[in-house]
Amino acid sequence: MARLPHFGQATPVLRYSNWIIAALVTLSATISSTFLFELPAVKCRQTNVDVAAARLSGEVAPNDYVIVHPWYCGVTFKRYYKGPAPWTTLPPLEDYAVHRYDLLKAKMQTKDPIAPVIDRITSTLQSGNRVWLVGNMPSTQEPLPEILPAPNNPWGWFDEPYSFYWGVQVTQFLSVHYRRGAVVMPPSTNCVNPFENLPVVAVAGWKP
Numbered sequence: 771m772a773r774l775p776h777f778g779q780a781t782p783v784l785r786y787s788n789w790i791i792a793a794l795v796t797l798s799a800t801i802s803s804t805f806l807f808e809l810p811a812v813k814c815r816q817t818n819v820d821v822a823a824a825r826l827s828g829e830v831a832p833n834d835y836v837i838v839h840p841w842y843c844g845v846t847f848k849r850y851y852k853g854p855a856p857w858t859t860l861p862p863l864e865d866y867a868v869h870r871y872d873l874l875k876a877k878m879q880t881k882d883p884i885a886p887v888i889d890r891i892t893s894t895l896q897s898g899n900r901v902w903l904v905g906n907m908p909s910t911q912e913p914l915p916e917i918l919p920a921p922n923n924p925w926g927w928f929d930e931p932y933s934f935y936w937g938v939q940v941t942q943f944l945s946v947h948y949r950r951g952a953v954v955m956p957p958s959t960n961c962v963n964p965f966e967n968l969p970v971v972a973v974a975g976w977k978p
Contacts, residue, residue, distance in 0.1 A: 817962070818967050820846065827851055831854070831900070833894070836901075844863065900974045902954075902972050904969075907940060909937075917932070950975050952971070954971060
């Protein structure tokens, strides 16, 4: 006959049950504290690109040109943009269904990947149409040094310096050649993911 344990002795089943209870209590406390501390972040919009895309969808003309920057915002923009004007990112990529780092890497290895964008800006403004800038376009008055195709620069494969360089190429080109511009939609002042809280600027006119 099996011996019954004394009341003061914990059986393996009882010890296991106590461990489960302790784990559940700890998990519950962790979830509760995380929820309380992260509640403001939960309430934040993850993007305002949908708002920008909806605004542009109703305002752009077929012969306008839309530039989205940085490049990774093109995925969200593609989902929501329904306008007639062509659009691109810096650099232009062949697919925006997902974040195609392989395509970005290939463009980083080319000599001047945004040359087609500059050409399209030129023809758009010269023909009396508008260029729309969706994003935080970097700018500097300093002359841009020449950079080499990746990875032949001090930062190697790190994409942000290339993205900054391409953005400055566009803003410096526009600062020389456009005649007028306006902020169509400023960044949201509400809680929005800072990586996708983008302004919208429209420029028009051509200066040789």
